[in-house]
Amino acid sequence: MKKKFKVAVVIGRHQISHVGHELLKRKALEIAEQVVIIIGSSFQSRNPRNPFKWTERREMILSTLSEEDRARTVCVPIRDYYNDERWNTEVKRIVGEYAAQDIALVGHKKETDIDIDTYYLDNFQEWSYLPVESDIKIDASELRSIYFEAEEVDVSLSAISDWILPPVKQFLKAWSLRAEYRELVKEYKQVKHEQDLWRGSPYPVIFSTADAVVKINNSVLLGKRKHCPGKGLWALPGGFVEKDERVFTAALRELKEETQIGLMPVTLINDFKAVKVFDHPKRSCRGRVITHAHFFDLRGAKFPAIKAADDLEEVTWIAIDQLNDMEELFFEDHFHILNEFLGLR
Secondary structure, eight states: OSSSSEEEEEEEETTTHHHHHHHHHHHHHHHEEEEEEOOOOSOOOOOOTOOOOOOHHHHHHHHHHHHHHTTTEEEEEOOOOOOOHHHHHHHHHHHHHSSSSEEEEEEEOOOOSTTTGGGGGOOTTEEEEOOOOOOOOOOHHHHHHHEEEEEEEHHHHHHHHGGSOHHHHHHHHHHHTTHHHHHHHHHHHHHHHHHHTTTTOSSSOOEEEEEEEEEEEEEEEEEESSSSSSSEEEOOOOOEOOOOOOOOHHHHHHHHHOOSSSSOHHHHHHEEEEEEEOOOOSSSSSSEEEEEEEEEOOSSSSOOOOOOOEEEEEEEEEEGGGGGGGGGSSTTTTTHHHHHOOOOO
């Protein structure tokens, strides 16, 4: 039977791949000659919201398909640009490598008026949109919570077995034996503990942070985090804004506290170039965190002295041309903050 479309596109994060994703895959295979599954939030460091690398998610996705269907399915990673225009352009570029026309977008819109996870389905008007209706009420974040919360992995997998297929269950069982799983359990519990402290607030909790992007001689100042979340990951010097503090002052204070940088504040002020706000609602697994990143382009040929302190276990100057190869080693969206100021990609 001739397929109606040349390509059917399915977009999702698949953290964890569940029966809802399976419905989309099956519909796509039914209507198109080839299925392109675009795996979102790729090339990130692991955290409780993004525990699996895109290659691991590809393994979950393909594990539930027959050999014949796997031959018609391709999985392609896409990073979070935290910029809708850039992300939409990249999705179209990826799909354009497989077809120029006869393209269908297969998706399921959630019932809320504004849903941050599925609003993108309206961004590709040039493709045919095929909605998949389902009575299944499922949230991948709840599956991850169960996966990381239970004291025994077999108990957690039993609790979510109605929402995942057996090959995915086998993958999760094997993956739970890895050191990465144990570290993420610790991080999940730490983040949850901090979030629980604010559960009684009568208003939505929004945190404000300030970061410093400090450049000199084609190098940038970075620190390795000492504590969860993001222990061992590279990050910009920065932290939470104090209640009686302006964000620029907070950026200077955090820079000094964490790196002991050997510069007078007046020097930093004179070399300050720009500030940008990064406020994507999902930029942090800790909750709603809005940061102001301040860019300092230092003049002169001599590197200022630095020493790790406070929340950083290591600080160093890293050549900008090395940053692209470090993308998966960064905390949260700090690679993308650097990209905004330094034009890495």
